[in-house]
Amino acid sequence: MKKDIDSLMDASDVDALLVTGSARHNPAMVYLTGGAHLTKADLIKKRGCAPVLFYSSMERDEAAKTGLETRNLGDFRLHELQREMGGDILLATVERYRRMFSDVGVTSGRVALYGKIESSEAYALFTALQDALPGITLIGEFETSILLSVMSTKDEDEVERIRRMGQKTIEVVDMVADFLTSRDVQDQVLIKSDGSPLTIGDVKRRINLWLAERSAENPEGTIFAMGHDAGVPHSSGTDSDQLQLGKTIVFDIFPCEPGGGYFYDFTRTWCLGYAPEEAQVLYDDVLAVYKQVMGELQAGTPCMEYQQQTCELFEARGHTTIMSDPQTQDGYVHSLGHGLGLHVHERPSFRTSSGEGDRLEPGVVVTIEPGLYYPQRDMGVRLEDTVWVRPNGEIEVLVEYPLDLVLPMK
């Protein structure tokens, strides 16, 4: 949680954080500013001190809205520096950062870097900055970071925002279910009111519209994958496919607050009208594992134990998993879930490869999403809910929704 930031910086021997880039769709900057209409900003947080936001003059009102201590980047006179540096904008920018650090009292120590920006620019800038500031050590972190650790546990306000996004998600899911089951059917294919076949593209357009009506953004798109596509976990589905009865449809939806705020993440697998025997069998296996794992989640347990357990449960039911064959594309082929917040995938991780790994600490918000995939048999099943480990250790599914496979046509 945000309140832990100084102690985690201390534990990692980091003296300051430098966050760069936009304050939209940029999790680190959204986290520390609360989100703002800042197209290009810098934020420096010294350990034990409040963050200082550096803004472009044209965005002074937007910067002020954050309530943070602010500095006008214009006062650092980049263009004068550029003239002094013989026109070299990189050297001038490096000198400006040196002055910005100095302005907030960072003149030595270790500075960790954050912010989603162009790697071209990041590499040019930060290697030049490191050369120019021998007293400061710039720190990059790979796959883990202080800020990701801080963000992995949520305070109640963050959980409420995730839950509200979940409620909007469920409303849209319910509208999709209602919309699909109200269609006429011809030759096993759903029909629009104009008599033409309903396609996945049609459904996705409605999803985006219904999300927009609820002020939700959908930057990562929606997975609405039928038949063969349902058998490939990250296949987003084929827009031109006509919706057919009796096919497994993996519907995975992960919208976020406007401007790149908190996400929700949710999956159901549906068969319209009826489920063929082998789809039902596959679904029953996933549902059984979903229920067993959900029932056993306990605060403090290493996440990878649940991944291991999920593999064992699926293997016991006769499915290949990545435990017995890391390259398999049939059976259970991914990890059980992931942290969820300002990133659709964040810490904790359920991967067994991350060593001792992350735990289900009180405060984490994670997805639990077992699935089985058989692309050659044109089917896949995944069930996903988002759960919060409450401060007292209780496990709570943030938004409940029926798990049913078959959506009967009305």
Add this chain to the structure above:
Amino acid sequence: MKKDIDSLMDASDVDALLVTGSARHNPAMVYLTGGAHLTKADLIKKRGCAPVLFYSSMERDEAAKTGLETRNLGDFRLHELQREMGGDILLATVERYRRMFSDVGVTSGRVALYGKIESSEAYALFTALQDALPGITLIGEFETSILLSVMSTKDEDEVERIRRMGQKTIEVVDMVADFLTSRDVQDQVLIKSDGSPLTIGDVKRRINLWLAERSAENPEGTIFAMGHDAGVPHSSGTDSDQLQLGKTIVFDIFPCEPGGGYFYDFTRTWCLGYAPEEAQVLYDDVLAVYKQVMGELQAGTPCMEYQQQTCELFEARGHTTIMSDPQTQDGYVHSLGHGLGLHVHERPSFRTSSGEGDRLEPGVVVTIEPGLYYPQRDMGVRLEDTVWVRPNGEIEVLVEYPLDLVLPMK
């Protein structure tokens, strides 16, 4: 244009490009893959060769849809490498990149880095990769790059996509105008059908909905700024403000294709019902400069000449500009425009600080957006259209729309 990529790599003595990250809302990856549902991918393009896309196994179908030559990242067995490296995921990832480079025949030379990713990860990964690969020199580029140069001129297909986004933009702008002028008015304030005052938040929600109806995304938000806010160029407006007659409203809208495709960028300034004398005078000055500069645009001219001219024209009309006072917040305070494409701001740049700078080459798509800002007087005016310099040098406004200041109430 994309066809120039090898010659520009040659001119910069660059042997390969490495692009990392998602294929959504990541301009470099969208540009070279055509956009795809790839959450994490790598693309290596060797000079003179077609790009090779490295995908995660779960996204194999999405990777195949790009039509590019592909490799399955699973075949590089990261987790085995990690075990061999004593569990160090960074070292394992570095070794995987070494093998990926080798796989496509890049074993020495200069490799330029692209892709919008976390700077924490970029700095950790690329400094470690550079240490591990002494035969290869990794290149970061600051404020300019090979790919930004390539992207700065558009082929006809790209221009058509920008134009189509422009047509959707104009449709929404027209709906907003119609919606506003159809409201009842009480005490100079627009009223909703339920009798309560119409707010800027209400208008923005409608804008997002009407964009979603047209399958447009709005990741950067919309500027709808009235009165004082209109006097601050990047103020996005205040959601709780009630819409009043006779105030300048700067309406700057810049949506993009779903998943982070091509943007459009468009601004009008409106006064609802009537314009006070001093708003009209300000508008007349901006319109006069808009028309004069638009009339003089000529293929091949350095963009900064138009910025200089715009400053001179505004100064001649009695306004302060950043030419005479770089720190001014009154008058003309920004640059005349910018390139537009997969970034809402890209090359060419109109800034006078970028030395000799960019030219209006045939093929560029740029915004032209003179404006005047007087926050103390609670007003601002900006007019912006997007123009294409056709291959034959003709200047074309991509989508025409009336420039009127006053929207008479119906």
